[in-house]
Amino acid sequence: MxxxxxxxxxxxxxxxxxxxxxxxxxxxxxxxxxxxxxxxxxxxxxxxxxxxxxxxxxxxxxxxxxxxxxxxxxxxxxxxxxxxxxxxxxxxxxxxxxxxxxxxxxxxxxxxxxxxxxxxxxxxxxxxxxxxxxxxxxxxxxxxxxxxxxxxxxxHRIACSSTEQLAESVVATGFPFRDFSFADQYMPTLHQAINTTRGVRRLGAAALDLAWVACGRYDGYWEMGLAPWDVAAGTLIVREAGGICEDIHHRDPWPVKGYVYAGNTHTAPALDAMIRPHLTKG
Structure with a gap:
């Protein structure tokens, strides 16, 4: 073997x-x-x-x-x-x-x-x-x-933040910029995050957003409409830093279709719960 x-x-x-x-x-x-x-x-x-x-x-x-x-x-x-x-x-x-x-x-x-x-x-x-x-x-x-x-x-070994509440979290995201077909699902999540977190950042590089979750700079991250190469590396970096990085739709073993949420063991489930009501069924 x-x-x-x-x-x-x-x-x-x-x-x-x-x-x-x-x-x-x-x-x-x-x-x-x-x-x-x-x-x-x-x-x-x-x-x-x-x-x-x-x-x-x-x-x-x-x-x-x-x-x-x-x-x-x-x-x-x-x-x-x-x-x-x-x-x-x-x-x-x-x-x-x-x-x-x-x-x-x-x-x-x-x-x-x-x-x-x-x-x-x-x-x-x-x-x-x-x-x-x-x-x-x-x-x-x-x-x-x-x-x-x-x-x-x-x-140096890295680990996700220990923040427990979204209200105390700085979270990253990415706005629709090329494919706007999912904007009606995404925009309500952005509105909710703006109102319920310490702050939302959009710096425009998904791989770094995930890496920054892994090293504790961000407490969480979500985005829609990415490509698999945007998230393949970052997914593992977050997971190996003790965090959660998954497919928003919970269909694939990693976010291969580019619908991703990530965070520590407290913030990732909270982001998932924030996003889920706004997703189109099907």
Whole structure:
């Protein structure tokens, strides 16, 4: 059985190497934004060659070191395959990046598929995040997590906040900006949060929002209409920091469809209860 176990430590090292390579490309462009070529995919959905080159750098490293795994990336697509699949966001917070707002990150998560052997001798029963890396190159903050082992910010172990009440919580969110089809579900939750929490923040990079929940800067976070690569890494980082990060609809084993809520063991259930009445049934 030992030979079939996924080499999780090696995968973490690979993801960190890839994230740093991508960040180096982003920061080179960050100092020379005037020369960036920007394409508009759809309304408020921008991509630059910084995104594309950073993604390519990640993919080259992952393919070289982990050819047996699948890859799903924001700009180039891909598909799930093998015992596990990488989910890559080479630049989470593109709009911030293009406007010189220093709130963006590289996000790389690894989802092991049902049947994979990660720890012990029992195969996983469902798809499970097992590696999470979120790198903020502006603050030089590297958030990492390994399934069953823990979560770290640089070399220090991190944990979610101990806040027990939403009334004492600072929570993060993201507004609809590209897909407005769920606005009628989202807007009531925002209104309620504004009225019942200590404060709501919207900084525009979901991967960092989740990482900041994991290290206790935020007490909770929720958002709708994201992509799987936005949340794959952050989901594990929150979970390994002792928190809860789940699908708002409680249908998937992780928020693969981009409807996510997260927090500590007190605030996450409270957010869930706040959101649930406003969800469209079906």
């Amino acid at each position: 030992q030979s079939n176990r996924l080499p999780v430590s090696d995968y973490l090292d690979t993801a960190v190497t890839a994230a740093r390579a991508a960040a180096a490309i982003l920061q080179a462009y960050a100092h020379n934004r005037a020369e960036l070529v920007i394409d508009k995919k759809t309304r408020n959905d921008l991509v630059s060659q910084a995104d594309r080159e950073a993604e390519q750098a990640i993919i080259e490293i992952l393919r070289e070191r982990t050819p047996e795994l699948g890859i799903v990336a924001e700009e180039s697509g891909g598909f799930t395959s093998g015992a596990a699949t990488w989910y890559i966001d080479p630049l989470d917070g593109t709009t911030n990046f293009l406007h010189a707002i220093p709130q963006y990150a590289v996000s790389i998560g690894l989802i092991a598929h049902a049947g994979a052997l990660v720890t012990g001798d029992t195969p996983l029963e469902q798809d499970t995040p097992i590696i999470g890396v979120v790198y903020d190159p502006n603050r030089e903050e590297l958030f990492t997590a390994m399934h069953g082992v823990g979560a770290w910010l640089n070399e």
